[in-house]
Amino acid sequence: MVLTGFGPFGKFERNPSWDVVESLDGEVFSCAGTPGIKAAWPSVGQISLHAVAKQLPVDYSKVPALLEPLFDSGNIGLIVNVGVSRAGEFKLEQRARNGTYEAKDITDACPATGKNVEDGPDELRTSIDIDRVIKRFSAGNSQVKVANSDDAGLYLCEYTYYRSLHGGGAPAIFIHIPPVDEPYSLEQLKEAVRQIISLLVEDVNYDAKLQPEHKDAAWVRHFQRVRAENPDSSSAVSAIRTLIDYSRETNVGTLSELLEGIRSVIDALTSSMDSKITSVSSGCELFLRFITLKAAEYSQDFDACKQQLVAKGGDFLNKARLGRSKIARKGLSFIHDGAIVLTCSYSRVTLAVLVAAAEANRRFTVYVTESAPSNLGLKFAAKLQEHGIPVTVIPDTAVGYVIELVDLTIVGAEAIVESGGIINTIGTYQLGLISKAANTPFYVVGESFKFVRLYPLNQSEIPPNRSTVARPDLPEGVGYLHPAMDYTPPSYITLIITDLGVLTPSAVSDELIKLYL
Numbered sequence: 001m002v003l004t005g006f007g008p009f010g011k012f013e014r015n016p017s018w019d020v021v022e023s024l025d026g027e028v029f030s031c032a033g034t035p036g037i038k039a040a041w042p043s044v045g046q047i048s049l050h051a052v053a054k055q056l057p058v059d060y061s062k063v064p065a066l067l068e069p070l071f072d073s074g075n076i077g078l079i080v081n082v083g084v085s086r087a088g089e090f091k092l093e094q095r096a097r098n099g100t101y102e103a104k105d106i107t108d109a110c111p112a113t114g115k116n117v118e119d120g121p122d123e124l125r126t127s128i129d130i131d132r133v134i135k136r137f138s139a140g141n142s143q144v145k146v147a148n149s150d151d152a153g154l155y156l157c158e159y160t161y162y163r164s165l166h167g168g169g170a171p172a173i174f175i176h177i178p179p180v181d182e183p184y185s186l187e188q189l190k191e192a193v194r195q196i197i198s199l200l201v202e203d204v205n206y207d208a209k210l211q212p213e214h215k216d217a218a219w220v221r222h223f224q225r226v227r228a229e230n231p232d233s234s235s236a237v238s239a240i241r242t243l244i245d246y247s248r249e250t251n252v253g254t255l256s257e258l259l260e261g262i263r264s265v266i267d268a269l270t271s272s273m274d275s276k277i278t279s280v281s282s283g284c285e286l287f288l289r290f291i292t293l294k295a296a297e298y299s300q301d302f303d304a305c306k307q308q309l310v311a312k313g314g315d316f317l318n319k320a321r322l323g324r325s326k327i328a329r330k331g332l333s334f335i336h337d338g339a340i341v342l343t344c345s346y347s348r349v350t351l352a353v354l355v356a357a358a359e360a361n362r363r364f365t366v367y368v369t370e371s372a373p374s375n376l377g378l379k380f381a382a383k384l385q386e387h388g389i390p391v392t393v394i395p396d397t398a399v400g401y402v403i404e405l406v407d408l409t410i411v412g413a414e415a416i417v418e419s420g421g422i423i424n425t426i427g428t429y430q431l432g433l434i435s436k437a438a439n440t441p442f443y444v445v446g447e448s449f450k451f452v453r454l455y456p457l458n459q460s461e462i463p464p465n466r467s468t469v470a471r472p473d474l475p476e477g478v479g480y481l482h483p484a485m486d487y488t489p490p491s492y493i494t495l496i497i498t499d500l501g502v503l504t505p506s507a508v509s510d511e512l513i514k515l516y517l
Contacts, residue, residue, distance in 0.1 A: 001029065001049035001078045001201075002070050002168070004160060009058040009106060016180050016189060017082045018055050023190050025053035029201045049077045049201055058106045058156050064163060071168050079164045079172035080197055083157035087182035089145035090192060092134065093152040093174040095125045095231075096162035103155045116162045124165035125231050127224035128173050131374075133199045144184065144192045149176065150379075165228055170221070173200060219246055219265045220272045234348060236283030236449050237320050239269050243287055244313040247306065255298070255305055262288060279414055283320065283449040286515060290316045323447035323499035324349055328356035331410075331445060331497050339364040339407045342399070342435075345425040346376040346383075347412025349445045353497075354410075355387050365390040367402055371427060373482065396427055403438045413446035416498075417454045418512055420490035420505025422446070423462055426483050432492030441494040448500045451512050462487045 005021030008014065030048040054070060056063055070076075085091060098121060100114035130148045137146050152158035152174055164172040175193060180186045223242040230238060246265050252258050266284040291312045298305040331353035335341065341364055343350055354366065366384055370393050371377040377393055384391040394402055409431055413422040422428070422444050435442040456462045462485065490505030497503075500511055 001051050001080065001197075002076055002164075002170075003051050003053045003197075004056050004067075004079075004081045004164075005053070006083055006156065007055050007057045012084065012179075015084060016186065017084050017177060019180075019186060020177060020190050020193050021053045021082050022055075024051050024194060024197070027051045027194075029198055051197075056156075056160060060101065060105050060109060060111055060156065060159060061107070063156070063160055067160070067163050068167070071164075076168065076170040078197075078200060079168045079170055080200065081157070081160050081164055081172070081174040082193065083160075083174065083176055084179055085153070085157075085176035087178045089147050089178065090196070091147055091149040091176040092130045092196075093126075093149050093158075093161060093176065094130055095123050095150055096152055096158050096165055096174070097123045097154065098162060099154075101154055101159055105156060111159075116159055117166055120162075120166055121229050121231070123231055124162060124228045126165065126173050127171050127221075127228055128200060129203055130173075133196065133203050136199050137196060141192070141195065144188065146192075146196070152176070169225070171200075171224065217268070220268050222246075223269055223272075232348065233321075234279060234283075234324075234447070236279040236447075237317065239266075239280045239284050240287050240313070240317050240320060242269065243284065244310060244317060247310050247313060253302060255302065255309075258306065258309070259288070259292065279447075279450045282415060282452040286449050286451075287313065287316055289515070320447065320449050323449070324352045326499040327445050327447065327497055328352040330502055331443075332357055332360055332362075334408060334410070334441075334443060334497070335362050335364055336407075337363050340405055341366045342402065342406040342409045342431065342440075343367070343380070343411055344369040344377060344396075344427050344431055345371040345374075345412075346380040347425075347445070349447065350410055350412045351380065351383055353445055354384065354389060358387055358389050365392070367392050367394050367406065369394055369396045369399060369427060369431075371425065372396055376425070396430075399431060399434050403434050403440060406435075406438075406440055408441045408443060409435045410443045410445060413444050413450055413496075414485060415452045415454065416444070416446050416450050416496060416508055417452055417456060417487075418509050419455055420493065420496065420503075420508040421456070422488050422493065422496075423454075423456075423485050424488065426486050429459075429486040429488045429492075432488040436492045442492055444493055444496045446496065446498060448498050448511070448515065451508065451515060453512065456487050459483075459487055 003021045003024055005018035006015045007018060028048055028050050054066060056066055098116045101111050101116065102114060104110050134146050134148060152161055157174060161174040175196060177189050178184060219242060222245065223239060226238040226241050227235060243262055243265060247258065247262065250258060250261055252261055270281045291309050298308050327349055335357040343366060357364065366389060368377045368381050368391060381391045381393050411424060411428050411431060413424050415423040417423065432442050493505045495502055496505060496508065503511065
């Protein structure tokens with residue numbers, strides 16, 4: 001495990017981040033459990049990570065040269081960057097941006113172009129489930145406050161974090177700590193970081209849900225890196241890309257072995273999800289169906305056969321990628337000038353439709369539910385604002401209050417089931433119920449790779465799903481139920497806008513038959 005802290009900077013003749021990191025150098029972290037914190041799940045393997053600490057100067061030009069040899073050494077299980085922030089609480093950073101870096105370092109310099117990595121993604125996100133780590137930490141430590149953060153500061157901290165996410169080849173996280181005695185002592189800072197790292201080690205192990213020696217654990221990590229490098233792509237597209245990369249790189253010698261290997265990777269990917277109700281499972285299943293549909297026509301020479309299969313997989317991937325733009329064009333006709341649109345949570349496809357309408361000079365406004373406690377609605381509102389779309393965030397409980405103002409409701413879907421109903425972020429069913437009662441059209445937007453062969457009749461029949469959002473503020477002994485998703489029956493849905501066309505809910509079963517026959 002690579003640990004980094006920073007050298008002297010400003011008022012810090014000795015940087016507290018380095019004091020903390022140096023104290024952990026050489027320590028071994030394992031999944032045996034965290035002192036004082038009850039295990040929330042059984043350990044799935046005996047991962048042990050040996051901590052190697054490295055001090056980084058507050059100098060843009062020197063950071064890459066110091067990090068790259070560490071990353072190239074191989075066998076890294078986790079990267080933890082630590083830096084000092086403002087007084088108060090610890091912060092676990094969710095993302096790192098590629099620029100613009102304009103604040104000058106201790107040499108009075110900054111990157112010439114303002115970029116961290118030329119031609120790199122605009123932002124990268126950690127594959128670590130930060131909310132789950134915070135929930136477990138808060139359950140065992142009420143004195144130290146830890147929060148998640150979406151802004152690492154666009155200085156050396158975020159610069160280093162982006163480099164770790166981009167080239168580290170392992171799960172990475174940045175921990176911002178407060179200065180010493182603001183309010184925690186140095187010993188408290190050290191102990192809190194030690195406990196957080198112990199939980200991170202357990203979480204990285206848990207997230208794969210595989211024994212560390214499992215032959216497909218590396219492909220789960222590959223999938224996580226692809227997701228982090230392509231935050232605007234859906235998880236299903238990242239999974240399909242992972243399957244294509246596996247098909248290209250595997251050393252098996254027959255078509256049957258290759259297909260068996262693909263199925264094993266699919267099982268590893270879907271097992272790594274908190275919920276089985278994901279577009280990943282349906283996208284992977286359709287991918288496998290697509291590449292094997294005409295397997296008999298492939299070359300008898302296996303190397304040539306593999307190239308044909310990879311090429312066909314690439315065709316499927318391109319088709320999946322284009323789905324969102326097709327839906328955006330089809331959705332234009334449903335948003336008219338002066339419309340008031342209601343939506344919930346965060347949906348990339350819904351965002352594409354609304355942005356396309358704005359670019360077509362449609363003037364409309366949007367109400368988005370905050371989607372507590374994850375607050376994904378706030379993230380969605382920020383995205384709309386970036387595109388100049390008027391947006392108002394409302395509490396989840398205010399849907400009934402605003403519905404009489406709304407012209408249409410539009411939501412995304414995690415899965416579109418055989419009946420024409422949908423499984424989506426919790427709160428979607430509530431929007432469907434209230435829209436139906438108010439005679440407001442309720443539109444669903446979703447790619448065809450989200451069509452799944454499920455037929456739930458009620459909430460209890462959707463596959464198990466859970467939210468990892470923490471609520472440490474509850475009184476002792478009070479339970480907390482927060483499912484991640486719910487099921488909206490077809491009777492509440494007006495139309496489903498897909499890359500295959502605009503469908504009534506009853507037409508979904510026909511499309512599923514076409515996809516799988």
